[in-house]
Amino acid sequence: MLTVAENELLARTGAGTPMGNYLREFWTPAVRAASLEADGAPARVRLFGRNYVAFRATDGRVGFFDEECPHRCVSLSLARNEDNALRCLFHGWKIDVSGRLVEAPSEPPERQESFCAHVKINHYPTREAGGLIWVYLGTRAVPPSLFDLEFARLPESQVDIRRAVLRCNWLQGFEGTLDTVHAGILHVGWTGDPGRRWEGAQGAELHVLSRNVPSATIEFEPRRYGFREGALRSMPDGSCYARIRDVVLPYYSFIPTPGGAACFVTIVVPIDDETHMQWYIIYDPVKPIAEAARARLMADTSGDRDDFASDLGGWHNRWSQDRALMKTGHWTGIARPLPFEDFAVQEAMGPIMDRTREQLGSSDVTIVRTRRLLLEAARSFAEGKVPDVGDHARVRALAIRLAGDADWRQIDTLAPPASLPAPAAAARRPQIE
Ligand code: FES
Ligand SMILES: [Fe+2]
Structure with a gap:
């Protein structure tokens, strides 16, 4: 039997919770590797109460971002997946697989470069092993090693x-x-x-x-x-x-x-x-x-x-x-x-x-x-x-x-x-x- 506080500590894993913070420090198995095809449909992924999008780029790399477009928060799971990037359907912002905004066609051409450089995109490191895509959602600048399972x-x-x-x-x-x-x-x-x-x-x-x-x-x-x-x-x-x-x-x-x-x-x-x-x-x-x-x-x-x-x-x-x-x-x-x-x-x-x-x-x-x-x-x-x-x-x-x-x-x-x-x-x- 546990106390109410212990049960809450164990069960709750949302943002800012002690258990949520602890679990995010491990590489999390997020999606089956074979379910992501190069230039195929991005996957919606929900972990610890937050939504993400995972996709396989043209060259086979995997991108893992917050689900919402950094512009007006449309789901990037609907985005076009092409040219090693996701391109949002709404205004065409293009985010490359490494998590950089590289085009924002809704902005005038002369200020696109400086505009893009200032837009922050939450993206997360991934690994592919054992048929799974693993994502690191923790706060360390250098993620820990993947478990040698x-x-x-x-x-x-x-x-x-x-x-x-x-x-x-x-x-x-x-x-x-x-x-x-x-x-x-x-x-x-x-x-x-x-x-x-x-x-x-x-x-x-x-x-x-x-x-x-x-x-x-x-x-x-x-x-x-x-x-x-x-x-x-x-x-x-x-x-x-x-x-x-x-x-x-x-x-x-x-x-x-x-x-x-x-x-x-x-x-x-x-x-x-x-x-x-x-x-x-x-x-x-x-x-x-x-x-x-x-x-x-x-x-x-x-x-x-x-x-x-x-x-x-x-x-x-x-x-x-x-x-x-x-x-x-x-x-x-x-x-x-x-x-x-x-x-x-x-x-x-x-x-x-x-x-x-x-x-x-x-x-x-x-x-x-x-x-x-x-x-x-x-x-x-x-x-x-x-x-x-x-x-x-x-x-x-x-x-x-x-x-x-x-x-x-x-x-x-x-x-x-x-x-x-x-x-x-x-x-x-x-x-x-
Ligand atoms: S909402 Fe995505 S580009 Fe505008
Ligand atoms: Fe069983």
Whole structure:
């Protein structure tokens, strides 16, 4: 449970807020790189309660400006994109990709040059890595380094990126990605049903390991970037099922995938206080993601990579919940792509969850820890302390069955020992109760 002031500090990210200032000090994943075409349509981007425009210039560079034209504030997302510049439709002002006004046809020719030199345009540095365009919205004259995350070093063929836009505060989304115990309960309609296309043996294993042993002992190792978590389940055969993962401040959650599937990380970014985006990034560190696997991933969503939960629904249709289906054994009644179950519960907490009213249990220890770290980080930043982010080179999540006396802290997740065998096939395919 938090105080009102703590909840406000964590949730609010608009201009001038401590959390907003802190989050802006990191490179923010803003748009999918492939969604910007040279001389193509500019993208409207909303982050931390402000609107921006992103575009790819003729030569491939990316420009990132405040959305409004510096003249009379028309949206530059409507502008012409040509000749390495945006040209506003209204009076033809031309702003080059580096953020300089280079033509203002509404002014007399003889004073255009001096006029242009005096017009200020808010533009922001960008980087392109891991299939994303990252923008720096902070105040440092020299931006920090981009995080050295594994997926950001891989070729496009090994990374699959999609985004959901949700109608609730960012911290509800982030906390959802931190909650290890819900997997075998909320998602039992997926993890316990061998007929569903997502999971195969992985989901069945998750069912046995999470649903049949839903509670876990959760331990931590502090890291400069956040912490490493070991969620440990003692299995009936004496082995230990360990879900080991990193939580990287300010909003990265690396999620173990059972059965040796590709790696998975979520990035949860505020759009404004009552809306946020969740990037779902699946990556294979060693080989391209097969086309069939990509197609399957997309079939589980509505198909729009930039808003894959656009037909999520809401209170008006209770997120498509089907009560008749629940009577026949489906846990949530939300027979939609698996992440929609997550999104429904996150939105159903309300636009900004009131954390003064919750009553937490032992399984919420990861959320408690993350809140504490975020509060400390935002307060320290407000006092002038630069975030200490550490080294991300060996961040990777792992789900593994270990001997009962093994120490999960000794596991190098990039070079793990062989996992103990999965449970017997019959035990891996239980009926949904
Ligand atoms: S409003 Fe953009 S040029 Fe006038
Ligand atoms: Fe989930």
